[in-house]
Amino acid sequence: MRHYLAGALGAFISVALSSTVLAETLTIATVNNGDMIRMQKLTDDFKAKNPGIDLEWVTLEENVLRQKVTTDIATKGGQYDVLTIGTYEVPIWAKQDWLLPLDNLGANYDVDDLLPAIRSGLTVDGKLYAAPFYGESSMVMYRKDLFDAAGLKMPDAPTWDFVADAARKITNKDKEIYGICLRGKAGWGENMAFLTAMSNSFGARWFDEKWKPQFDQPEWKDTLDFYVKLMKDAGPPGASSNGFNENLALFQTGKCGMWIDATVAASFVADPKQSQVADKVGFALAPDKGLGKRGNWLWAWSLAIPAGTQKAEAAEKFVAWATSKEYSNLVAEKEGWLNAPPGTRKSLYANADYQKAASFAKMTLDSINSADPTKPTVKPVPYVGIQFVAIPEFQGIGTAIGQQFSAALAGQLSVDQALQSAQQLTTREMTKAGYIK
Helix, strand or coil, X not given: CHHHHHHHHHHHHHHHHHHHHHCEEEEEEEECCHHHHHHHHCCHHHHHHCCCEEEEEEEECHHHHHHHHHHHHHCCCCCCCEXXXXXCHHHHHHHCCCECCCCCCCCCCCHHHECHHHHHCCEECCEECCEEEXXXXXXXXXXXXXXXXXXXXXXXXXXXXXXXXXXXHHCEHHHCEECCECCCCCCCCCHHHHHHHHHHHCCCCCECCCCCECCCCHHHHHHHHHHHHHHHHHCCCCHHHCCHHHHHHHHHCCXXXXXXXXXXXXXXXXXXXXXCCHHHEEEEECCECCCCCECCCCEEEEEECECCCCCHHHHHHHHHHHCCHHHHHHHHHHHXXXXXXXXXXXXXXXXXXXXXXXXXXXXXXXXXXXXXXXXXXXXXXXXXCCCCCCCCCXXXXXXXXXXXXXXXXXCCCCHHHHHHHHHHHHHHHHHHCCCCC
16 A cells, blocks of 8 residues: 555656646736737636646836836846837847747748738848737727717818817817827837827928938927927826826727827727727828828737747747737637737738728728838938837937927927927937937
8 A cells, every 4th residue: 555655646746747847937028008918818728728838927018018128138138938019129129139030830820811011010031020919000089979069070081280170179178078189108109109100291200311310390390389289278187198098098988089099999999898988989090281191100019039038939839829810719709809909910801790890990901001111201211110210229219309298298398498309319319329420
């Protein structure tokens, strides 16, 4: 009997040890946006298919995520096995050999199903270095009931002048209804994403063809004047602290007449489980000034694997699961087609169930397809990128300028002071980096 017990105990310890050895824990850094929160709730499906892999989540606000992930990968810290990064980082980091190419996403993954506009931004030298979890452009989301009450009709392709006029007309501050909500929170991917895309449509650009900063030009003055005055007249209080998530909450609770932001927000504002105004929302293309460019951007929040991970094989399995067609089907099954991650796959936009559920599907696809990062501005520029400039220095410069422009919105600086500071600091940094000779 003693021999039997000893043998059984030995077998148990052996199994326990082997399962401990086999189990790998992936540390995943991600942003606190709704689609990513949903993904975390659905990972039982991944674990059931991959019983040897555990997941640990680090979920952060957008600006903090960017800072921590950038610091970790640049210093080879090795904290994370999967990173949530954007279209800005992927080509720069891939060229630094900071990311692993995604060569083994599986036979059923169907890379060719990825939308070309999104895929090209994540591809370097013919290899995919990040898989898009969701893709986006930007557009106008608006309250049809408020427009009707004011005798207004939103065009499919509005101008900035129409948007500003309408925003002022539908504002009712006594009832806490603000005509327009726009990003004001400082950050290269927060207020500067919006303002850079907006400035493109006003004829502005970050740099001329010799990399000379252009914040001292009238087009930037026109952009920032327009924005600050509009937000003062028709925006919510404390707008300089509002980013994507804050404006989403304002819109969903009926406090915004219009919101110009990421197309990915459409499913959240149109979902009656999440939005008090779901049955009143309309959609339009991002505005223009008649110069041939709309104020829409191009972005994908994507999953990538840092070169420093010791768990590359398990990490690639997770990336493949989270960005697959099957994952979209899983979301549809649990949450409805309205909530399938948008902007990444051709098959989603060919899906009749999705088209029926998502009234914004065509507008989203048109916005993504019309965004051209290689020709982002009215005048010629030496850079690629619509709401960002695809150079390593942009992160630091964009964040510093975002602080100046947020201060102008808060009334702490004049528009002229903010632009003068932007010109000086950008000139200094670009000279130091060797762009300006």
